[in-house]
Amino acid sequence: MKYIDDTVVMKRMKSRLKYNSIWKMIFLIATTLALLTLVILLVRIVTQGSGYLNWDFFNNFGSRFPEKAGIKAALIGSVLLMLIIAPVSMILGVGTAIYLEEYAKKNKFTSFIQMNISNLAGVPSIVFGLLGLTIFVRMLVLGKSLLAAGFTMSLLILPVIIVASQEAIRAVPKEQREASYGMGATKWQTITRVVLPAAIPGILTGSILALSRAVGETAPLVVLGIPVILQFLPDGLLSQFTTLPLQIYDWAKRPQEAFQYVASAGIIVLMILLVIMNSIAIFIRNKFQKRY
Amino acid sequence: MASQGLGKEQSIQEMVAQSRNRKGKKFIEKLMPIILIITALISVLTTIGIVFTLIFETFEFFQRVSITDYLFGREWLPFSGSEPLYGVLPLILGTLKVSVIAACVAVPLGIAAAIYLSEYASDKTRRTIKPILEVLAGVPTIVYGFFALTFVTPLLQELIPSLKIFNALSPGIVVGIMILPMIASLSEDAMSSVPNSIREGALALGATKLEVSIKVVLPAALSGIIASVVLAVSRAIGETMIVSLAGGATPTFDFNVTGSIQTMTAYIVQVSSGDAGYGTTIYYSIYAVGFTLFVFTLIMNLLAQYISKRFREEY
Numbered sequence: 001m002k003y004i005d006d007t008v009v010m011k012r013m014k015s016r017l018k019y020n021s022i023w024k025m026i027f028l029i030a031t032t033l034a035l036l037t038l039v040i041l042l043v044r045i046v047t048q049g050s051g052y053l054n055w056d057f058f059n060n061f062g063s064r065f066p067e068k069a070g071i072k073a074a075l076i077g078s079v080l081l082m083l084i085i086a087p088v089s090m091i092l093g094v095g096t097a098i099y100l101e102e103y104a105k106k107n108k109f110t111s112f113i114q115m116n117i118s119n120l121a122g123v124p125s126i127v128f129g130l131l132g133l134t135i136f137v138r139m140l141v142l143g144k145s146l147l148a149a150g151f152t153m154s155l156l157i158l159p160v161i162i163v164a165s166q167e168a169i170r171a172v173p174k175e176q177r178e179a180s181y182g183m184g185a186t187k188w189q190t191i192t193r194v195v196l197p198a199a200i201p202g203i204l205t206g207s208i209l210a211l212s213r214a215v216g217e218t219a220p221l222v223v224l225g226i227p228v229i230l231q232f233l234p235d236g237l238l239s240q241f242t243t244l245p246l247q248i249y250d251w252a253k254r255p256q257e258a259f260q261y262v263a264s265a266g267i268i269v270l271m272i273l274l275v276i277m278n279s280i281a282i283f284i285r286n287k288f289q290k291r292y
Numbered sequence: 293m294a295s296q297g298l299g300k301e302q303s304i305q306e307m308v309a310q311s312r313n314r315k316g317k318k319f320i321e322k323l324m325p326i327i328l329i330i331t332a333l334i335s336v337l338t339t340i341g342i343v344f345t346l347i348f349e350t351f352e353f354f355q356r357v358s359i360t361d362y363l364f365g366r367e368w369l370p371f372s373g374s375e376p377l378y379g380v381l382p383l384i385l386g387t388l389k390v391s392v393i394a395a396c397v398a399v400p401l402g403i404a405a406a407i408y409l410s411e412y413a414s415d416k417t418r419r420t421i422k423p424i425l426e427v428l429a430g431v432p433t434i435v436y437g438f439f440a441l442t443f444v445t446p447l448l449q450e451l452i453p454s455l456k457i458f459n460a461l462s463p464g465i466v467v468g469i470m471i472l473p474m475i476a477s478l479s480e481d482a483m484s485s486v487p488n489s490i491r492e493g494a495l496a497l498g499a500t501k502l503e504v505s506i507k508v509v510l511p512a513a514l515s516g517i518i519a520s521v522v523l524a525v526s527r528a529i530g531e532t533m534i535v536s537l538a539g540g541a542t543p544t545f546d547f548n549v550t551g552s553i554q555t556m557t558a559y560i561v562q563v564s565s566g567d568a569g570y571g572t573t574i575y576y577s578i579y580a581v582g583f584t585l586f587v588f589t590l591i592m593n594l595l596a597q598y599i600s601k602r603f604r605e606e607y
Contacts, residue, residue, distance in 0.1 A: 013500075020502040024412055030404030031413075031421060034476065037469050038428050041439050095331030103325050104332075113332055116339050122523070122593035123586065124530025126557050127342060129564070130582045134345040138570070155338045162335065186317065188324050209430075216432025219532035219557070223564045223578075245434045245533075252438045252537055260442055267435050274430065 045271075049264025057265055062229035062247060066258035071266055073230040074247035077146075078215055078273070080234060081243055084150030085157070085214050090207050092154065093161030097203075100162075101169040102191055121159035128156045129223025137224055144225050145238040152220050157210040164206020168199040201288035208281040212274050218245040244270045346586055349579030356573045362580065368543040368554075370563075370574050378577060380584060382543035386460065386553035387588075390535055391528040393464025393549065394471060398528075399521055401468075402475030406517070409476070410483035411505045422477070429473035437537035440466035445538060458540025458552040466538065467531050471524040478523070482516025483509050515603035519596040526592035530585065532557040556585045 060070020096117075104110040132152030142148035172195050180190040196203075227242055228250035234241040244266060251263035354362070357378045365379015405425075409418050445462040449455045455462075486509050494508045495501075510517070540552030541562050554562070560578045569575065 013498075016500050016503070020500040023502045024408075027404045027408035027412060030401045031408045031476075033401060034405055034428060034469070034472050035421070035424055038424065038431075040443075041431070041435070044439070044443055045435070092331045092334050095328050096335055099325070099328035099332040103328060113336060116336050118597070119590065119593055120335060120339055122526060122589060123342065124532070124557065124589055126530065126532045126560055127346070127582055127586050130349075130560070130579060131338070131342045131345050133564075134349065135341055155334075158335055158338065186321050188321050191324075212430065216430075216434065218432070218434045219561065222532075222561050225564060228565075245432055248434050248438065249533065249537070252434075252441060263438055267438060270432065271435070274432070278427075278430065 042271075045264045045267050048261050049266070049268045052261050052265035053268060061231050062242070062250070066256060066262050069251070069259075069262050071244070071247060071269055073233060074242050074244045074266070075269065076233055077230070077241035078243040078245075078270075080146055080241060081150055081153065082211060082215060084146060084237075085153045086207070086211055088150060089154040089157050089161050089210070089214075090203075093158050093207070094165050094203055096158075096162045097165030097169055098191060098196075101166055102187070102195065117159050117162055121163070124219075125156055125217055126219040126223055128152055129220030131155070132220060132224050143238065144227065144240055146234055146241050147237045149221055149224055149226060149241070152224060153214045153217065156217065156220060157214050160210040160213070161203075161207050164210065165199070165203045168202025168206065169195060171202065172198045201284050205281045205285045205289070208277055208284070212277040212281075215243075215277070216245055216270065216274060218249055221246055222249070244273070342586070346579055346583040349576055350583045353573065353576035353580040356576070357580075366545045368559075370577055376573065378573075378580075380556075380581065382545045383554060383556045383559055383581060384584070385545055385547075386535075386539070386543055387529055387555040387557070387585075389460040389547070389549055389553060390464045390467055390531075390539065390555055391525055393461060394467035394528040395521070395525055397465050397468025398472040398475050398524060402472045402520075402524070403479055403517060405472070405476040406479035406483055407505050407510070409480045411501060411509060422480075425473040425477055428469075429477070431470075433470065433531060433533040434537075436466050436470050437463075437534040440534055440538035452550060455550045456540070456552055458538065458542075460539065460549040460551075460553045463535045463538040464549070466534050467528045470531065470534065471527050474524045474527065475520050478520030479513070479517045482513040482520065485516075486512045515600055518603075519600035522592055522596040522599065526589045526596070529592065530557065530589050532561060536561045556581045560585075 057070050058075070059072055060068055061073050063069040096113075100110065100113065104113075129152065132148060132155075136142050136148035136151050137144060140148075142151075176194050176198065177190055180194045181187075185193070221243060226246060227240055228246050230240065230242045248263050248266040248270065251259045251266060362378050362380050364381065365377060366381050367377040367379050368382045369375075369377040409421060413421065440462045444466055445455070445457060445459070448459075448462055448465075452461075490508060490512065491504050494504045499507070535553075535555045536558045539555060539558055541554050541558065542552040543554040543559070544551065559581055563574055563578045
């Protein structure tokens with residue numbers, strides 16, 4: 001004896017199943033739409049800019065004439081800026097993460113610091129520019145220099161590095177620390193010889209990703225008043241400089257159409273730089289990260 | 293023999309004691325926590341620095357311009373020589389126009405993509421699409437700005453002939469594309485954390501996948517989804533380069549999206565890239581605008597935190 005009449009069920013289910021497949025298509029289209037924009041964006045920039053990518057483009061300084069415009073000062077400026085941001089933000093970020101994970105007691109002060117970090121992560125980057133303009137450029141009289149910009153950008157990506165480092169340190173199992181204490185190691189020895197070596201891949205991955213965000217960032221540098229076109233290379237920490245996104249911003253603003261192509265070429269260089277950094281981060285994550 | 297063994301034991305104890313008392317080591321054990329707490333305080337100092345910088349310079353601004361004129365004025369004309377007007381409403385409206393358009397683009401698409409990834413897609417598809425979304429999230433905003441100005445605006449002008457070169461629509465759509473991965477990714481996380489047993493319960497009662505997604509998973513993950521939307525909108529409000537490049541520099545107090553606008557962030561960029569001298573009213577005005585922006589985003593971020601804590605479903 002059958003308790004359920006299949007034909008009735010099918011009849012009732014039919015429209016519901018139809019809705020299901022229709023909406024599945026809609027969800028799929030929505031997802032591919034996002035991916036499609038990425039493809040359009042990349043294709044358009046590569047077709048526009050690749051014609052301008054040649055040796056002269058890398059070897060020339062900024063110029064009023066599109067065919068003479070180059071990216072030398074901007075590229076070197078971006079790399080130098082990175083060399084300042086990386087140590088400053090990592091020392092501060094990893095230090096904070098070690099303190100919060102290994103030393104801090106669970107009290108109001110600790111949760112205040114934690115809350116402060118998550119709110120800092122949501123502050124718009126342009127506000128960090130205003131902070132840098134007042135504190136570093138004016139109060140500490142660093143001027144519109146590599147150092148002032150490096151400090152500003154370090155503070156900007158600090159929350160990201162702290163959170164990534166905290167997660168990496170938290171992932172090191174407790175047993176390893178206890179084993180280390182059991183062998184007679186002190187707290188600091190345990191941190192430097194057991195916890196940090198295990199956590200370093202995660203810390204590096206997070207830091208490189210944060211650094212790549214800083215490399216692509218424009219707004220705070222504009223607020224600091226960093227010049228967009230420079231005819232010389234920076235020669236010291238207090239020297240003036242310019243970066244790739246700033247240079248692209250300047251080209252994109254210009255009304256002559258030829259500068260659009262120059263801007264596209266600049267974007268290609270910037271994107272390649274970011275792809276390299278992201279690949280290194282992913283390589284470190286896949287190669288060295290241990291799962292416990 | 294026994295005394296020898298005892299002697300050895302003593303020497304080990306001595307070694308331990310010696311090592312414990314070594315001066316340098318003790319010093320480092322005491323010093324490091326202090327250094328680390330100083331690094332941790334830098335992040336607190338940063339917040340204090342931001343708040344005090346903004347408050348002091350804004351206070352200076354309000355010495356010259358009255359607060360009521362600033363908060364309720366409907367005209368923002370800081371550069372009109374003799375009679376500059378500092379009414380912030382047009383800038384706020386410009387920001388809101390862009391953010392609302394961005395939300396209209398990103399919220400439906402982002403949640404739809406999240407439903408697809410979490411409920412329909414196979415593991416393999418999810419593992420390919422999620423990294424691509426991360427790439428989309430990692431594209432610098434200056435690139436999106438260039439894209440808006442040189443691709444989206446001309447495209448839209450084909451459809452809407454009255455559209456100006458600088459408008460609210462094009463940067464709004466592109467900001468939407470920029471925040472889409474954030475909504476998709478965070479909402480997907482929220483939906484994936486809904487336990488499978490609930491899904492299976494609904495499926496066993498005869499629900500289709502769509503009904504499970506809409507009537508079971510979506511409500512269960514709602515707090516996470518709303519928090520992701522609020523965070524994304526806060527990001528849209530603070531977005532700078534896209535609106536500076538494609539939005540224009542004429543703050544207007546109307547609801548027209550086809551004409552040139554100016555957002556709070558774009559005004560700060562406009563003043564910074566020009567040469568408004570230090571100490572002028574215009575110079576202080578960027579701090580007042582920055583403070584307004586900061587308050588907006590802070591409220592949104594606190595709201596997101598509150599929603600995700602208060603309304604979280606625990607399983």
